[in-house]
Amino acid sequence: MSEPPAIFVLTGAGISRESGLSTFRDADGAWAQVRIEDVATPEAFARDPARVHDFYNARRAQLTSAAIAPNAAHLALAALERRWPGAFLLVTQNVDDLHERAGSKRLLHMHGELKRVRCARCDASHSWDAALDTATACPSCLLPGRMRPDIVWFGEMPYHMERIGGALRRCGLFVAIGTSGNVYPAAGFAAEVCGRARTVELNLEPSEVASQFDEAIHGKATGVVPAFVARLLAAWKL
Numbered sequence: 001m002s003e004p005p006a007i008f009v010l011t012g013a014g015i016s017r018e019s020g021l022s023t024f025r026d027a028d029g030a031w032a033q034v035r036i037e038d039v040a041t042p043e044a045f046a047r048d049p050a051r052v053h054d055f056y057n058a059r060r061a062q063l064t065s066a067a068i069a070p071n072a073a074h075l076a077l078a079a080l081e082r083r084w085p086g087a088f089l090l091v092t093q094n095v096d097d098l099h100e101r102a103g104s105k106r107l108l109h110m111h112g113e114l115k116r117v118r119c120a121r122c123d124a125s126h127s128w129d130a131a132l133d134t135a136t137a138c139p140s141c142l143l144p145g146r147m148r149p150d151i152v153w154f155g156e157m158p159y160h161m162e163r164i165g166g167a168l169r170r171c172g173l174f175v176a177i178g179t180s181g182n183v184y185p186a187a188g189f190a191a192e193v194c195g196r197a198r199t200v201e202l203n204l205e206p207s208e209v210a211s212q213f214d215e216a217i218h219g220k221a222t223g224v225v226p227a228f229v230a231r232l233l234a235a236w237k238l
């Protein structure tokens, strides 16, 4: 049997849905409550920073509540990372910390993190659990008024794209979990590896880029992800 392939896992909001966090584009998702143009662009922040802070403060506060915890899908991916003998990278579009809390280590947040803030003046990024407002001073340059959520907004360049590109070039198995395939560059990753890697989509329903995948497994993440991980480990006798 050949070497175990390098695995690249991409996750989206669907993997955190059963932990109690809303997705973005489901009927009860975030973008059904508020417009992207009002809270998730640099222009929105320049126009009305207090409104943007309110949106992210509410989501950060929800994340720190005891009710929100990693689910079986997050835990299965952390177990796969620990037991896989080949290269493994988990790239998430999510800004929650549920993958870390489940034990994932080889993890990149390409859209930033709710529990980090950044100074638009000195660019320092800080771990942050509290609310943020227009008067908050930067812990590094000590100047107030320029702190923002360390979130990648629409129109901004996602983080870690060089490392992500390298991992995509090397991977032999690409798995997308809980993402609708609406937002690029993440939605283009499956097409990028097509022909080089086996591609599998685990989602509640076919995504916008379902045609790019060799295999689709539909169902709730807490059911299909642990089953997929068990099947993969058994296939390699791990």
Ligand code: APR
Pocket (backbone or CB within 6 Å): 011, 012, 013, 014, 015, 017, 018, 023, 024, 025, 026, 029, 093, 094, 111, 177, 178, 179, 180, 181, 182, 183, 202, 203, 204, 205, 206, 207, 219, 220, 221, 222
């Ligand atoms: N199990 C598996 N999949 C689920 C579940 C579940 N329990 N619940 C919902 N899903 C699926 C939905 O069917 C949908 O295809 O998860 C996907 C969530 O899609 P989106 O809400 O579009 O979230 P995502 O793909 O992560 O969005 C990407 O868009 O708004 C930006 O920056 C934001 O990172 C986000 C990006």
